[in-house]
Amino acid sequence: MTQERVAEEGADRDGADEDGADEDGADEDGADEHLIREAEKIAVALGRMFPGLCEVVLHDLRHPDHAIRAIENNLSGRQVGDSATELGLARIADPQYPSVIQNYPNQFPDGRPAKSTSIGIKNAAGEYIAALCLNLDVSVLSPVTLALSNLVATDTEHRDRPLETLRDRTARELRRAVETRAAERAATPRSLSREDKKALVRQLQRDGYFDSRDAAQTIADLLGVSRATVYNYAK
Secondary structure: OOHHHHHHHHHHHHHHHHHHHHHHHHHHHHHHHHHHHHHHHHHHHHHHHOOOOEEEEEEEOOOHHHOEEEEEOOOOOOOOOOOOOHHHHHHHHOOOOOOEEEEEEEEOOOOOEEEEEEEEEEOOOOOEEEEEEEEEEOOOOHHHHHHHHHHHOOOHHHOOOOOOOOOOOOHHHHHHHHHHHHHOOOOOHHHOOHHHHHHHHHHHHHOOHHHOOOHHHHHHHHHOOOHHHHHHHHO
16 A cells, blocks of 8 residues: 555544534534523523513523523522522632532622522533522512511510410310310329329310310310319319
């Protein structure tokens, strides 16, 4: 084989290797682009689920100088084509940077407080190619939180001992209470020991059952003792 022929075959092989490398690179770029387009669908869907409340931004970290690929519920005033944030640059520099940073405090340019979550997206090679960021406007929720806190607040003066208990004080409720407490001791009301009957009567008194009419007689009938005994137990 002539030297010229050997040279030609070598050149052909080199050209084939370069073509293969170009094809591999094109395949990777295509896969990355497909991944980002799928993430863009998620960004749009999330934003439209929380209109006016949560800004959703998709960053294309392959192009940090004009990284913002999509922005829904624009609360920060940024635009598609704006640059990556510090988190995006940190992910580009370090593939080991945390993939999810959740619920960290943030702030919009006009000073409104925000709660943010940043999710890094890697390709098959383990490189960060995108980031999906959610920025919740908590200033909208703060007045609601304050209103609810005021609504459920109670006077501290009577927290230790309620002024009343909101329950039925009829004989039926009293009977149920006595039978329940007896069942806790694996007994019927009448079969309780003297000490257990005394403890039960005192508990009923603490729970306010003696405030109802004829409560002492009802308890006496249930326990099989006299009304005077019930009053003695309650002392």
